[in-house]
Amino acid sequence: MGYLLQGLFGERSLTKVAGLFNQQSQAENTMAQVLSTAGLQAGQVRLLGPQHAYAPRREIFSRSMEPEPTGMARTFFQSHIVFGAAGGVLGLGVFAWFFRAAHPMILSSPLLSFIALVGFGTTFGMLLAGLLSLRPDHIRMITHVRSALRHNHWAVVAHPVDPTQTEKVKAVLEREASEVLTTL
Template sequence: MGYLLQGLFGERSLTKVAGLFAQQSQAETSMAQMLRIGGLQAGQVRLLGPQDARASRRDLFARSLEPEPRGIARTFFQTHIVVGAAGAVAGLALFAWFYNAGHPMIVSSPLLAFIALVGFGTTFGMLGGGLLSMRPDHVLLITKVRSALRHNHWAVVAHPTSAEQAARVKEVLQGHSAEVVSTL
């Protein structure tokens, strides 16, 4: 499943895991343990503090939570192409099914029916691709991290590249009694 998602999305790290802490020392300790035990590299883990929630540092905050802008652009195009093509194939399959069944509206004007069914299938597929490219699963994580930082808490945000890394990161964060929030 992970391989299929990696082909659909253009980012290396599909999952984001954040641990929310009341104190800076707890956050730093868990970050160090994540790098040691979790198998992550330094670029995959970010420490965010209350100062990062300020408006003047919005760009830094955005890069800390979504560090792959090129991957996001690739995700945008790949999801639209793949899911749009899947919608076109579904429209074509629906047309073939109706045509073989001898449905009167399809048999009477097959070209218009073909254009309509494949066109609507492609359109709905592209809409689905747009929904996937917005990454609705990231909204909850970003909202919780931003809220915690505004309430003078600390956050450790990890960008694991595999399911094993994500599981190890969650174990480390839960071991430090952090509130754990993750995507996908």
């Protein structure tokens, strides 16, 4: 399943894991543990403090939470192509099923029925892809981390690239952090 999702998404890191801390020293120590224990590279783990929530340039916070903007663009295009095509094929299947069943509405106007069913299937597939591209799980995490930073907390945000790294990061953060947040 993970392999299929990796093919659909353009990002290397599909899961984000964040740990919230009350003190900077706790966060820094935990970040070092995550780097050594989970086998992540330095670019995969970010330390965010209260100053990042109020930084005049919001790109600092955005790049820390979502470091792969080109991967996000690939996710947008790939998901729309895949889900749009799947919706079109599903619409074609519905048309064929109704046509073989000799449904009177389909038989009275086969071309318009074909266009409508395939068109609606493609449209709904692309709408689903748009929802997937919005990444509601990431939005929830980003909002929660930003709120914690505004209340003078610290955050360690990790971007593991496989399930093994994800489990190791979660284990370290669950031991050390006051709160742990994860995305899909």
